[in-house]
Amino acid sequence: MRTFEIKEDFLLDGKPIKLISGAIHYFRMTPAQWTDSLYNLKALGANTVETYIPWNLHEPREGVYDFEGMKDICAFVKQAQALGLMVILRPSVYICAEWEFGGLPAWLLNEPMRLRSTDPRFMAKVRNYFQVLLPKLVPLQITHGGPLIMMQVENEYGSYGMEKAYLRQTKELMEECGIDVPLFTSDGAWEEVLDAGTLIEDDVFVTGNFGSRSKENAAVMKEFMAKHGKNWPIMCMEYWDGWFNRWGEPIIKRDGQDLANEVKEMLAVGSLNLYMFHGGTNFGFYNGCSARGALDLPQVSSYDYDALLTEAGEPTDKYYQVQKAIKEACPEVWQAKPRTKQLAALGTFPIENSVSLLAIKDQLMIPQESMYPLTMEAASTGYGYLLYSVQLKNYHRENKLKVVEASDRLHIFTDGQLQAIQYQETLGEELLIQGAPDKETIELDVLVENLGRVNYGFKLNGPTQAKGIRGGIMQDIHFHQGYRHYPLTLSAEQLQAIDYQAGKNPTHPTFYQTTFTLTEVGDTFIDCRGYGKGVVIVNGTNLGRYWQRGPVHSLYCPKEFLKKGSNEVVVFETDGVEIKELVFCDQPVVE
Template sequence: MTFSIEKNQFCVDGKPIKLISGAVHYFRNLPDTWDDIFRKLRAVGCNCVETYCAWNMHEPRPGEFDFSDRLDIVRFVKKAQKAGLMVIVRPGPYICAEWDFGGLPWWIQCEDDMEIRCMNPTYIRYFDRYLDVLLGKLRPLLCTNGGPIIMMQCENEYGYYGDDREYLAHLRDGYRRRGIDVPLFTSDGGSASAFADGTVEGCLPTLNFGSRVKENFAEHDCRFPDVPKMCMEMWDGWFDAWGDEAHHTTDAKTYAGVVRDMLRKGSMNMYMFIGGTNFGFTAGANHDKKFTPDVTSYDYDALLSECGDTTEKYFAVRDVITEITGHTPPDVPANRPKKAFGTVKLSQAAALLPQLNALSKPIHSEVPRAMEEYGIGYGYIAYRTRLSRDYHEASLSFESLGDRANVFVNDRLIGKVYVNDETLSVNVTAQAGDILTVLVENMGRTNFGPKMMRKKGLPGRVLLGGKIHFSWEVTPLPMTDLTALRYGDASAKTPAFFRGTFSVDTPADTFLRTDNFTKGFAVLNGFNLGRFWEIGPQKALYVPASLLKKGENELVIFESDGLKGEPEVTFVDQPSL
């Protein structure tokens, strides 16, 4: 297969083609679901699939690369080719995507001279190393080498962020230098400012929007009249943040109308075809006037639901694609089975604070510092100090907080502080010899805008009674290995881990409700399903069938704030977003 851009058209084997694509993030969907997703992509009428690449997942530590399991992008691309799909890859290095730090690895923040998304030498050195590895894996899969990859993106929505055009040119030239000989593109909003700063010669300029095709292409048509017209992110829904009033949705018929308008204009990539899940601590956040962390589900009100079910929007779009192309797509596959496994009692518990040393070694620190400076990027971090004198209603204040802190005296909760609070402080009454603990949760790094470099934990001064308090023991808590915990009965004081087992005859997709819990995360058979929080809107965590085992399964719930009832959860057969 050959793929080329001929004036204002995409061509395959020399013949004009309209690209009809859907976004599927391999790192948000478990590998055993990929074939089903691709079949449904073909059945809606698509001929292409698009994906981002998550640098922070592929290089979790400097120089340590991971392309296993759901990070196996080579396998993902080969499966897409087998399904008869072309592939568009967007390697970043920045991807936004409502993903922690926009896909950038947390550890680059540890460099004193770091500035992201520009010609900063340290940033360039790190992402060049990453691209050497990633593109080395993808190069054999280019259509010029017999594979399905037809295009690659340089950066992402750079016109919203900065104006270092030398940086964009460096990315473009780096792709070519590494043997990437398929067409390159950029994607941005449709404003003159976005085009001025986000496009670069040698890369096809594409657009991102969710409605009003003619209006959004107005500036593009004036600036680039002789190039193919493509919406690289045609948003079919939106993401949810903790505390939103409800799950964001868009009308199926309205979106199908946008699809019709776009296909009459040119080509499109529907963002998202399936959103998938922000498993573990991977969800990102926005931070404008307030910090708004994203929920675990990335359902996005996409054509396929978070668990891969077809929707009303799927069939509405399918009808329009059939109308425009004149081709009848393959039959739509049935949805995967769902099952309600009922209530599971978590009869064992392990209090966190008495077992901090079982989970991680404390590090002495004269003053608290950011989470990243202690060598971890995700999870929680505990700052502990023994008070040398009495305090009465003394203010414990934080110059900066990332993102939410529970404050304890001798393991007794005395207050909570959230980054959005008007005042980042809590009053402390304690005696000499008491232990003061500040347990801080990282709720996700900002993935868009100028506040992306904001660090987690306690990156600023901590004052007690108006003075700098010295001598702390800091315990990083990435929560990746919980095997050292010692469990007793379920009467442990929170913050605590609650554990239970349940039996499964036939694994199937299911959804975990945590109604008796307040805030924390869930781990099933060692796999972190993601965060939960009573404020919603999400009320149930998606559990893919492949995470369950036939026979006995272990569930661990971490609760930071306190139980609202008996320590039990329920597995149901319906999502609650």
């Protein structure tokens, strides 16, 4: 059986080895893409693959676990082993990763607790999850004949907290569940976060996260280790080769030759994990969100990251530049020509049917009724949209209306007429409304969208992580009582319940449907330049969000989501743009 140790060097079977790794998130691509992505990583000259494991994906509802299909972490690890790659896993309950809530499940918000701490309520949930997850990983460890050489205790904890007892409880729980490969933490490469976020005093290996100034950052880490009597090798666990993108901001790029030069410098002083090697896609509602001052800034569905492979898995110029740099730094590595793929423009298809959400809300589901508004987490899964419907008394004159403490983006309708879209700075603004002269009530509908919970920094425990309406709706100067809740998760059951003959109104949030036949399928993109804001669902799979504010105006659709023969696409458009056609293209549409 092979061995892996961390002493003055990384030792594989007792011999020094430099880890050349790349990040591939199994959950951001289809299983059919894993093999090519892993092969291309090996062809780069790498010997290791790294991935996070997101808690919220594997336990979407408390006590309900899912490790099938795109969520089959064990199959991914075995595929890496079949290609001769070692594996680094990061199963920490918090992953950041520009992923919804940093991987924490939304249902945690239904109970008062301090996240990422020794709060017994939080650690009880962690224990329940780890007791399901970790036994699946135990047989994959190198100590059991598998490819798994290291596992992470916590992620960038020094950028959040300093509670060593929490780190120790997590470490001890992992060991109790059978983890016996070397454990590590990863933090920025400066003294304050290393002091706060590591368990070096407990012999937990220390890694850094950075993307440049390799010698300077390595020196900081070396000095920190020496202060604690350690002479460990230097490992950058996230060598940032690109960056993520947010709605309404320019695409961020990194020069390939600059990266190649930095990689060469890093390999001269230690080991590295390229973050990301293949970024993939935030399918569904799983994109993360940044925090800047009082604002939450959601990230786009594409996780292209300007990585070495594109979102669709195509090698970039940057791939070949880094491949050359690795060969120059490590002449003995095996390299090969990467696999490429052909993207397809599958045609243009007219929209066949449409229906207003407000016309079918009671056909989609039986509403949940309560005296005061429920949050998304209390009403449903905590993802997607939540429609609040209330009946207000019509006083036959202008009345003030205010939605108090709501997140993230609101469409406010009275008697089917759009009164306002509120977002960021305009949330909570007071409106003046007036009912119809021949009616004694006003039908108020408020559609709230969760655009993604903050995944990093000071807002992780903040009140805006709870989505929907937290305070209430005020008519005049009093809080209204009596709410009907319609959670829109866009599940298969909800999509099947749509009656496209119930009444169209393109000024309302609207479902658009088209069916079409394909004789061949291929990886493709859906051109969303003519759309407003919403999501696209292909044969029941939510590709993610589009938004006309850019900078990305397309959604990636892997061929595995399409079928030879009949296909159905549903577009849920919230911003009143009437959609006329569905256009497939063979390139992403970006500003």
